[in-house]
Amino acid sequence: MPKPVLIISDNPHLVAALMQIIDDQGLADQYTIDFACSPLSGHLLISEHNGEVLQPLDIKKEYATVAEKYGLVISLHCKQLFPGDMVSKVRCVNVHPGYNPHNRGWFPQVFSIINGLPLGATIHEIDEQLDHGSIIVQKKIKVEQWDTSYTAYNKVVALEIEMLRENFKKILDGDYITYKPEKEGNVNLKKDFNALCEIDLNEKATYGELINRLRALSHNGYENTYFIDSATGKKVYIKFDLEVKE
Ligand code: 0FX
Secondary structure: OOOOEEEEEOOHHHHHHHHHHHHHOOHHHOOOEEEEEOHHHOOEEEOOOOOEEEEEOOHHHHHHHHHHHOOEEEEEOOOOOOOHHHHOOOEEEEEEOOOOOOOEEOOHHHHHHHHOOOEEEEEEEOOOOOOOOOEEEEEEEOOOOOOOHHHHHHHHHHHHHHHHHHHHHHHHHOOOOOEOOOOOOOEEOHHHHHHHHEOOOOOOOOHHHHHHHHHHOOOOOOOOOEEEOOOOOOEEEOOOOOOOOO
């Protein structure tokens, strides 16, 4: 048996999908695959897959033990950044919901809808910079003019699952050839997303820009977009949706 593999994730839907792939491809007989989540997720319940519960693991505190024990560590939408000391000691792979090197970082589909840069999914080796390492495989999705953050995100997640189904065994075996992204691209952080959420009522924009901003921030129930009421200072949240007819 090769050294065990650790998958760290804070996304129960993706974990359930990967557990299904592992079952379907009989991989549990050939590899020891452990799952964990981040402390911020508490104990993560994977109700879509036998109600399994993932235990939290603080990667900053535990990285030396993890690097010693495992031959591969996979971030499957893990909210913790892997320490440089760990990624230099053990092969680490990231499943990222964006098309590197475009809109690396936080919520790529939000930024792709606004800046028109390509969107998709990238599986890459992790280096010391965010969503930056050598690419193992990546695919694009088409962002339509009627996509919201939610519909674009769902397409990306479906693509990630398809890519995992096609490539997971090769990733376990290290049976792939990587290539470097053609440029550094751009990075968005949580603070950039937060800044987009506040609408300045005096900002001038075209209808197209306004619709793009509102649909980029529309994500099934999340209260993202607001303006500040000038009289009371209260935050007023905006709900926005689009429907396309054939
Ligand atoms: O699991 P995940 O989809 O992934 C996120 C980042 O997009 C990704 O770049 C990073 N590698 C990973 C660790 O974390 O995150 P989520 O379930 O928190 O969010 C899913 C979507 O929900 C997000 O793309 C946009 C939307 N959302 C989320 C939050 C928390 C909002 O619209 N507003 C929010 O406040």
